[in-house]
Amino acid sequence: MSFREPLPPLCPPTDAKQQAYPAAYRLLETNPPPTNSFDSYNKLNKPPYDADPCIRAACSLFRSKKEALTAIKLPGLKGHSFIAELDIPAGAGVSKCNDKNGHIRMWMYDTFDPISAIKKVEELSA
Amino acid sequence: MTVHRRRAKLKQTLVYIDAPQVLLLKARQVTVVALAVRDENFELPFVAVTVTPSDWKKYVRGAVDLRYLFEYAQPYTVYMFDLKDIKDGEVMMTPYKKALPEKFLPDSRFFVHHHTEDMGGFAAPTDVQTFDIDGKWELNDFSKLYSRYSDVYSFLLALEKYEDQTAPRDIRRIVVDTFLDQPFKGGFSYVNFFDQLTAAQNDNERLSIKSMQYASPGTVEVKGSGSAFADANHAIYSFGENFKEIMDQYNKLHDYLSERKYLQMRATDFDNNTAPAAYIINETKSLADLLGLRQWGAINTLAKHNALAVAKIVLSYYRRVEHTFAFIAEGRLELL
Numbered sequence: 001m002s003f004r005e006p007l008p009p010l011c012p013p014t015d016a017k018q019q020a021y022p023a024a025y026r027l028l029e030t031n032p033p034p035t036n037s038f039d040s041y042n043k044l045n046k047p048p049y050d051a052d053p054c055i056r057a058a059c060s061l062f063r064s065k066k067e068a069l070t071a072i073k074l075p076g077l078k079g080h081s082f083i084a085e086l087d088i089p090a091g092a093g094v095s096k097c098n099d100k101n102g103h104i105r106m107w108m109y110d111t112f113d114p115i116s117a118i119k120k121v122e123e124l125s126a
Numbered sequence: 127m128t129v130h131r132r133r134a135k136l137k138q139t140l141v142y143i144d145a146p147q148v149l150l151l152k153a154r155q156v157t158v159v160a161l162a163v164r165d166e167n168f169e170l171p172f173v174a175v176t177v178t179p180s181d182w183k184k185y186v187r188g189a190v191d192l193r194y195l196f197e198y199a200q201p202y203t204v205y206m207f208d209l210k211d212i213k214d215g216e217v218m219m220t221p222y223k224k225a226l227p228e229k230f231l232p233d234s235r236f237f238v239h240h241h242t243e244d245m246g247g248f249a250a251p252t253d254v255q256t257f258d259i260d261g262k263w264e265l266n267d268f269s270k271l272y273s274r275y276s277d278v279y280s281f282l283l284a285l286e287k288y289e290d291q292t293a294p295r296d297i298r299r300i301v302v303d304t305f306l307d308q309p310f311k312g313g314f315s316y317v318n319f320f321d322q323l324t325a326a327q328n329d330n331e332r333l334s335i336k337s338m339q340y341a342s343p344g345t346v347e348v349k350g351s352g353s354a355f356a357d358a359n360h361a362i363y364s365f366g367e368n369f370k371e372i373m374d375q376y377n378k379l380h381d382y383l384s385e386r387k388y389l390q391m392r393a394t395d396f397d398n399n400t401a402p403a404a405y406i407i408n409e410t411k412s413l414a415d416l417l418g419l420r421q422w423g424a425i426n427t428l429a430k431h432n433a434l435a436v437a438k439i440v441l442s443y444y445r446r447v448e449h450t451f452a453f454i455a456e457g458r459l460e461l462l
Contacts, residue, residue, distance in 0.1 A: 047210035049146065049209050049210075049212050050215050051142060055142055060143045070235075070240055071143050071147075073234075073235070073236040074143075074148065075161055075163045075164065075173075075230050075231060076164065077147065079164055098242055101239060101242065103143065105242075
């Protein structure tokens with residue numbers, strides 16, 4: 001299975017698993033979302049810095065809407081005015097979910113189109 | 127004061143959500159926390175603040191949120207930098223001389239447990255003490271129980287650390303300084319004394335609430351050190367086995383000090399070379415024995431063998447054990 005973007009060596013990590021998320025949440029800046037709105041930091045050609053390159057190649061989602069809304073307390077994420085709910089099947093890619101805060105780090109397969117997996121988009125009140 | 131540009135080394139990404147959001151850096155020995163912000167003059171802008179060791183500890187324990195570090199934890203120095211300029215793991219931070227605008231601040235209630243990346247070097251408490259409660263409780267009762275139990279726990283743990291010759295010197299120094307700092311005159315003096323002893327605790331020993339079910343019957347689960355829980359519980363239950371004799375001894379000593387106005391006297395003003403000193407130390411030793419305070423020698427050494435200070439410390443410890451035991455005697459509490 002190949003991924004949506006080239007991944008660095010030893011990526012994804014071995015503890016990342018194929019996992020279905022009938023409801024996963026993604027913060028969006030605009031609606032409708034542009035085609036690159038699920039692209040990773042690496043794919044968006046942002047300047048490299050000293051974080052694990054595998055993390056820079058992942059896409060962030062959340063297990064619940066509440067947990068996603070906690071993330072936009074951070075000033076770097078405050079520009080996100082919309083939240084999308086997705087239905088992600090097990091064959092969409094591999095992921096790791098942080099049990100403490102519901103953050104999902106996902107490496108998507110090239111067969112998966114995240115935009116078509118969006119069930120609904122809600123505007124976040126200002 | 128002029129604030130200069132300052133170099134800082136990236137130690138760890140704390141929050142990564144599509145991009146780095148919160149970073150931990152070090153500027154020599156100084157802890158710096160940086161937050162991604164939005165500013166069109168930079169490619170990857172961050173605001174950064176210096177954080178004192180005590181505020182950083184509070185943050186890591188979850189006792190304060192991220193906004194606290196950027197808004198209230200004064201004094202600090204604020205910087206800005208562009209992460210795109212990072213070189214060999216280091217950034218050059220420029221002083222930010224204005225007040226931080228709201229758009230650069232995190233909202234309240236973003237805590238350490240919201241970090242997406244694990245932080246090494248912090249051992250959270252894993253042992254749990256369950257307070258099994260029954261009968262009628264008022265809100266004030268919970269705070270009284272927690273406060274008294276916490277004082278007994280801190281006192282015994284501090285003495286254990288002082289007696290442990292392998293304990294870190296700075297920890298033993300905290301215990302020594304806490305005993306020396308107090309005049310032992312007036313209620314605040316004792317509150318400060320027990321509060322300050324908590325500074326000698328490691329992260330995995332600090333008491334924190336794990337869960338609460340405030341009902342009747344209900345339970346409160348508190349995280350902390352298993353061995354310190356065992357010591358505190360033993361002291362409280364032992365009190366119950368012999369409480370009449372202990373109370374009589376407490377009243378005898380308390381009345382003696384009260385009648386001679388020693389309770390109002392600062393311990394440092396007490397003349398330790400008089401007959402009352404010998405009497406006080408003997409009666410206090412009897413009380414300590416009844417309470418099972420095997421750390422008698424350590425208490426004396428820490429109090430510089432000042433009889434009045436030793437007596438006041440043991441009396442205050444008695445009151446905390448007695449108040450905690452009262453909940454058990456009333457049938458409202460069991461320590462599981």
